[in-house]
Amino acid sequence: MKSISQVIAVIQFAIQTIPQRKASSITTVVGIAGVVAVMIGVFSIALGFQRTMNVAGDESVAMIMRSGSDSEMMSGLTRESTRVIADDVGLARNEQGSLSSAELFVIINLPKRDTGTDANVPLRGVEAQAFNVRGKWKLIEGRAFAWGTNEVVVGRAAAAEFAGLDVGSSIQMGPNKWQVVGIFEESGGISESEIWTDSAVLQPAYHRGDTFQSVYAKLNTADIFPEFKNRLESDPRLDVKVIRQTEYYAEQSGQLSIMIKVLGGFIAFLMALGAVFGAANTMYAAVTSRTREIATLRALGFSGPPIILSVLAESLFLSLLGGAIGATLAYLAMDGYQAATLNWTTFSQVAFAFTVNKQLIIAGLIVAGTIGFVGGLFPAYSASRIPLAAALREN
Amino acid sequence: MKYLSLIFTNLGRKKIRTSLTFMSVLVAFILFGLLGAVQTALSQGVDVAGADRLVVRHKVSIIQMLPYSYGNRMAQMDGIDLATHFVWFGGIYQDPKNFFPQMPVDPIPFLDMYPEYELSQDHRDAWLNTRTGAIVGRKLADRFGWKIGDRIPIQATIWTKKDGGRTWEFDIVGIYDSKKKGVDLTQFFFRYDYFDETRRGAEGQVGWYVVRVKNPDQAADVAKNIDDMFANSPYETKAETEGAFVQAFAKQIGNITSIIIAIMSAVFFTILLVAANTMGQSVRERIVELGVLKAIGFTDRSVWAMVLGEAIMLTATAGLIGLGLSWLAVSGMSDSLSGVFPVFYLPVKTVLIGIALTVAVGLVAGSIPSFQAGQLRIADALRR
Numbered sequence: 001m002k003s004i005s006q007v008i009a010v011i012q013f014a015i016q017t018i019p020q021r022k023a024s025s026i027t028t029v030v031g032i033a034g035v036v037a038v039m040i041g042v043f044s045i046a047l048g049f050q051r052t053m054n055v056a057g058d059e060s061v062a063m064i065m066r067s068g069s070d071s072e073m074m075s076g077l078t079r080e081s082t083r084v085i086a087d088d089v090g091l092a093r094n095e096q097g098s099l100s101s102a103e104l105f106v107i108i109n110l111p112k113r114d115t116g117t118d119a120n121v122p123l124r125g126v127e128a129q130a131f132n133v134r135g136k137w138k139l140i141e142g143r144a145f146a147w148g149t150n151e152v153v154v155g156r157a158a159a160a161e162f163a164g165l166d167v168g169s170s171i172q173m174g175p176n177k178w179q180v181v182g183i184f185e186e187s188g189g190i191s192e193s194e195i196w197t198d199s200a201v202l203q204p205a206y207h208r209g210d211t212f213q214s215v216y217a218k219l220n221t222a223d224i225f226p227e228f229k230n231r232l233e234s235d236p237r238l239d240v241k242v243i244r245q246t247e248y249y250a251e252q253s254g255q256l257s258i259m260i261k262v263l264g265g266f267i268a269f270l271m272a273l274g275a276v277f278g279a280a281n282t283m284y285a286a287v288t289s290r291t292r293e294i295a296t297l298r299a300l301g302f303s304g305p306p307i308i309l310s311v312l313a314e315s316l317f318l319s320l321l322g323g324a325i326g327a328t329l330a331y332l333a334m335d336g337y338q339a340a341t342l343n344w345t346t347f348s349q350v351a352f353a354f355t356v357n358k359q360l361i362i363a364g365l366i367v368a369g370t371i372g373f374v375g376g377l378f379p380a381y382s383a384s385r386i387p388l389a390a391a392l393r394e395n
Numbered sequence: 396m397k398y399l400s401l402i403f404t405n406l407g408r409k410k411i412r413t414s415l416t417f418m419s420v421l422v423a424f425i426l427f428g429l430l431g432a433v434q435t436a437l438s439q440g441v442d443v444a445g446a447d448r449l450v451v452r453h454k455v456s457i458i459q460m461l462p463y464s465y466g467n468r469m470a471q472m473d474g475i476d477l478a479t480h481f482v483w484f485g486g487i488y489q490d491p492k493n494f495f496p497q498m499p500v501d502p503i504p505f506l507d508m509y510p511e512y513e514l515s516q517d518h519r520d521a522w523l524n525t526r527t528g529a530i531v532g533r534k535l536a537d538r539f540g541w542k543i544g545d546r547i548p549i550q551a552t553i554w555t556k557k558d559g560g561r562t563w564e565f566d567i568v569g570i571y572d573s574k575k576k577g578v579d580l581t582q583f584f585f586r587y588d589y590f591d592e593t594r595r596g597a598e599g600q601v602g603w604y605v606v607r608v609k610n611p612d613q614a615a616d617v618a619k620n621i622d623d624m625f626a627n628s629p630y631e632t633k634a635e636t637e638g639a640f641v642q643a644f645a646k647q648i649g650n651i652t653s654i655i656i657a658i659m660s661a662v663f664f665t666i667l668l669v670a671a672n673t674m675g676q677s678v679r680e681r682i683v684e685l686g687v688l689k690a691i692g693f694t695d696r697s698v699w700a701m702v703l704g705e706a707i708m709l710t711a712t713a714g715l716i717g718l719g720l721s722w723l724a725v726s727g728m729s730d731s732l733s734g735v736f737p738v739f740y741l742p743v744k745t746v747l748i749g750i751a752l753t754v755a756v757g758l759v760a761g762s763i764p765s766f767q768a769g770q771l772r773i774a775d776a777l778r779r
Contacts, residue, residue: 074553106459108455341647
């Protein structure tokens, strides 16, 4: 009992006297805030990208592409193949027939709003059932395009990121003008970076003949996917690869987010190392400036462990304060920040919002705490070793 | 210089503090070097783009093909002395993670267009004599341990062969290298004639052209002439200098990179701020001592110089070692990162700025305490 009350008293004392060591304490707090802010910032990019790629996915939606192709961009399917797929018994149906949409996926050069330089904007040609295959698709402005005309609807993120995609404006595509008539959303998913139109109109514009690149098909239930996949892939009339929509997008987001995480993680680690040195410096300074105090405490009968704990507590307090400030800054500055980058597998732009979630903030605080703990360890030990007589004599 | 030993003694008086400060400055400069390398990698070789080369692609998007005949038509235009073409093959070697670019080209105009790709005469002859021959960059060959004579199977994702197969086999007949830094050594080039007669569909069409202008000053005019010539045809073009093309491409990767770089730089300066504060503190703690020095005859100037010298000594040594370590790290990672960053090296510019910064940081960190130390009156100092 006695040692616990000792610990509490000494910790209180250490924390109450922090204002006397303002300069060095503030530097530690600032340094650690910086590390945590950067760490959270970098990871929020990877997280936001992953979220965009995965949020609108549906386990019961299958994507069919030509076998051997890595992405829709590289695939090619004939109309006969898309008909065979649409007739499969595993597909969900409504009054207009089976829920399958044969689609074209191409890119068009449009200037980015912020830099004015050309970007590869994805342009998708769809069939009527596309909107029923994707349950979360919703028009938020204007109207849907009329079938058979040069009209397009634009994803919300694409309209924000690229110039000339507001409702009422038009896009020049070779000899043709395409009218923007509406804006849609799909719960923040990747299709919001795309422009959609009638595939029958897009085919001649891109010299594609009567071919498509992928079929999106809604299955009766998600569980029948393995047999559906097996049936199509072994059908002698077809030469296709079947993949769940969720897996397809998870695969695409993998590469970029790994790159960001590895690069960001490595740099964040280096910075954390730098911050540990900074924190240790501050705590050594704190211990030095309190040499007489600590010696007095020890002379009064306080034992080593409470003194070690008090130094550690001060260090943890400062680092967690820094961590909290850093996390707040990162949240304010990064959460929801709109950006766009190139999705390498489809060679086209993906617009997404940086995302800071609870786990990320907790991870940031854990890192801050670790920095404080490691940085405080040796100074704490040396505080408990101060030679009494010499320390009391010091001025 | 006669104060050197005094400076060293001062640095050694609080070994722990000095080494902690030293380490944080060191880490900051490792970070600085890495940032420079990442930034160069992400700008994707803008530095090595030829001022006399134009990239000509389909106006609507780069995925649309252009007719093979455009090459000859452009080569005959005024102001152009060479035109050559590329196709994006986009194949997979063993696993999609092993990404590297493969492109079919016409060997002779291609090698003429890119003198920076250095290929020995033997390898060049071998390539011209082998229809299925391919030349690869030195880094790419190192990455997969390829040697001359190896037969490499590539799974096509776009280009099916006439017989319906998708495995294309190539013989490695040459390895190109470059003395110039920043040249992409991770590419795989094979012969267009073999490609065109083997592929099914889109025969006689190519992805994009690179043309060489006779006079780089006229590049913009030539680009406009090209676009005008093909205007209102089914295949309209967009011509721009290679530098503009590469830069626009880097911008497609987008503001993510500039954001990462901005936050990293902020941290670099935070770490330095912390280090500078510590150095200032260590001078403040020694006020009495500095007073004693002055009392025994050191001039204001020499005390000022000594304190400043101490700060610069610390940051410069730590900074230089940090830059050295980052150079080692970058060279070490260069090969393993070649799939992600084809070009990854520490540019001379970054090193020079870094060296200047190591001294500048010491100057800034030491200026206030050293000024105070210089101004210090003996009586005030000793009274503390």
